[in-house]
Amino acid sequence: MTDRIGIVGGGIVGIALARALSARGDAVTVLEKEQRLAGHQTGHNSGVVHAGLYYKPGSLKATLCAKGRASIREFCQEKALPYREVGKLVVAVDESELGALAEIERRSIANGVPDLARIDDVAALRDVEPHVAGIAAVHSPHTAAVDYATITEAMAQDVRRAGGEIRLGHEVTGIHREGDSVRVTTPVSEDVFDRLVVCAGLQSDVVARLVGADPSPKILPFRGEYWELAPERTDLVKGMIYPVPDPRFPFLGVHFTRGVYDNVHVGPNAVPALAREGYRWLSVSPKDTWESLRWPGAWPLAKQHWLMGVDEISGSLIKPLYFKKAQRFVPELRMSDLAHKTGAGVRAQAWGRGGELLDDFAVDRLGPVTLLRNAPSPAATSSIAIAEHVIEHYLDVAA
Template sequence: MTAWDCDVLVIGGGIVGLSTAYAITRAAPGTRVIVLEKEAGPARHQTGRNSGVIHSGIYYPPGSLKARFAVEGAAELVKFCAEYDIPHETTGKLIVATDRAELPRLHALVQRGRENGIPVRELGPAQIMEYEPHVRGLAAIHVGTTGTCDYGAVANRLAGLATDAGTSVRYGEEVRAIGRRASAVAVRTASGSVVRAGALVNCAGLHCDRIAQLAGDDPGMRIVPFRGEYYELVPSRAPLVRGLVYPVPDPAFPFLGVHLTRGIDGRVHIGPNAVPALAREGYTWHTVRPDEFAATLAYPGAWRIARRHWRYGAGELRRSASKRAFTDAVRRLLPVVRTDDLVRAPAGVRAQAVLPDGTLVDDFLFAESARAVHVLNAPSPAATASLPIGREVARRALAALDG
C-alpha cells in the first residue's frame, strides 16, 4: 500500500478539471482522485463566465485538436445534457458577411466545415432573413449543429458524477506549494493541508503557468489574460434575435468578434469585446493586481502581441470605453439596434497562452513531465469539448501514474 493520499490529484475545479476526474473514474474504476479548487464551488471563472455556446467546430483547421475535440464534444455534450436534464438547445447559428472583403473568408469556412464533417448551408440576403428577420448581410452560412447550454450546470453534474464514483472534490483549497520526488507529488494548500499523490494534473486555467512553475516545470509560455466584455439586449428587444449570429472572424486573431447569442434563459448576450485584463481574474477595469499586471508587462511575448496587433487592440479598447462604438459594431449585423437597447452584462476573462515570440497559442496545449500533466491552453471550444478533453487528459494522467 502506498503512502499517497490519492493516486491522481487534479488542480482546478473548472469544467476541464472536473471532466478529467470523471473520465479517470470511468477509465480506471477504483483510482483514487482528489480535486482541489480554490473557490467555494465549481466553475467560478472561465467555465461559468462565457456565453454558453455549444460550438460546432467549423472554425478550426482540419486535423487540429480543436477540430477533433469540438466535433466530438458537441455531439457528446448534447447527449450528456439530455441524459441529465441540463438546460440546452440546438439553435443553429449564422455566420454573416457584411462586407465584400469577407466573402472569400466565408467561402473558406464553408469548405473547412465540410472537411470537418459539419453540415453547412450557404445563404443569400433573403435567406438570412428567413432565419433572422432583423439581421442584414451580403451572404451567410447556417451551421445547424451549434447550440447553447448551461455550462455551470454541466460542471456541477460532472462534479457530482465524479464524487459518486469516489472522487473527493475539495473547495476553498488554493495551492501554494508543490514538491516532487521520484515516487510522489506533494501539494500544500493555503489552509495548511498537504496532499500526496502518485500523479498531478494541472487544470488551473488562468493560473496554469504558475502551477507548472510551482511544480518545477518550465511551461514555455505565459498566460496573458484578456477580458471579454458583454452587453445584453433589454428584455423588450430580445426578440430581435432568434438564435446565434456571428461575424466572419479575423484570421489573424483568435477571437471571434462581437456576436449575438440567445441563451437558454431567453436573454441575448452580445460580445465579447476583448481587452487586456489588469489581473488574471480582472473582470472590470477597477480590478487590478499590481504583481500580476507587472508580470504581464515584463513578459516579452506580451509586448510582441501589442506591436503585432495594436490596430486590432485599439478598436477593442475604443469599444470598451464607448458604448456607442460598441453599438456601432453590433449594428453591422443588427442595424435596428440602438444604444439604449444595450445594458452591461458580466464579463469573463480568457486565459490566453502566449509564447515568448508573441504567438497566441490557438490550439490545445499539453505538457508532460515526471508524474505531472499540465493543460496549458484550453481555449474555446474547451467547454464544448470538455468530455473528450477530459478523456485525453485522463489518459495522460493514468500513463503518468503508471510511469
C-alpha cells in the same frame, strides 16, 4: 491497482476529468481555490456548444470539439439539463469578407459540422435571421446553448457518488516531485498523489512554475465584456449571429448569442485584463500587469496588434463604438436596446516568448505531472473529450 490522482482546478475540464477517472475506480481528489466550482472561465462564458466551424482541420481543437459536442449533448440528455439547438449564422456583411467566409465553410466541412449550409441569397438569409444584414453566410443549425456551470455541478455529483473528493477553498501553494509521486500542499492540507493533472485555467502558468515547468507559454488574460438586449427587443435575434472572424486574431469579434434561458447577449469584445481575474476595469493587479509587461513576447505582440487593442479598448469605454460594431449586423438595433452590461468573462490566452498567441490546445508532462497549458474556447464544449484525451495520452502511459 487504484491510482491516487490529484486534479488542480474545479472548472468544467478539471471536473470532467475527475468524473472520468472516478468512474473507472481511481482515487480522485480535486483541489479548487475558490469556494465554488466553475468560478472563472466556465461560469463566465456565453454558454455556446460549438460545432467546430473555425478550427484548423486535424488540430486538437477540431478533433476534440467534434467529439465533445456529442458528449455534452448526451450528458445533458442523461441528466435532463437544458440543451437548445438555436443555430449559428456566420455573416459576411460585404464582399471583402467572402474569402474568409469560404475558408470557414471549407474548415466546417472538413471538421464534419452537421447539416452546414452556405447561404448566398439575401432572402434566404432573412429566413434564418429576419433582422440580419449581410450578403452571404454559413449556417450551423445544430450549434447549441447550455449552462456550463450547471453541467459542471452535475458532473461533480457523479464524482462524489463514485467516491471522489472535491475540496473547495484549497489553493495549491506547493508541488514537489518525490520519485514517482507528487506531494501537493495547500494552506490547509498536504497530500501525496501518484499522478497530478493541472487544469488551472487563468492560473495555469503560475501552477506550472511550482512544478518547475517551462515558463512559456504564459497566460495573458483578456476580458470579454457583454451587453444584454432589453427583454422586449430579444426578437431581433432568433439564434446566434456571428461575424466573419479576422484570421489574424484568436477572437471571434462581437456577436449576438441567444442563451439557454432565452436572454440575448451582445459581445464579447477582447480587452487586456489588468489582473488574471480582472472582471472589471477597476480590478487591477500591479503584479500581474508587471509580469505581462516584462514578458519577452509583450512588445512584439503590442507592435503587431496595437491597432486592434486601441479599437477594443475604445469600444469597451465608449458605448456608441461598441454599439456600432453590433449594429453592423442588425441595423434595426438601437442604442437603448443594449440594456445593461452583464458579467464579463476573462479568457486565459496562452502566448509565447516571441509574442505569438497559441491557437490550439496545449498539454505538457513532467514525469507524474500533466499540465494543460492552453485550453481556451472551445474547451467547455470539448471538456469530456479533453478528459478522455488526457487519460489516453498522458495518464495511461508510463510517467
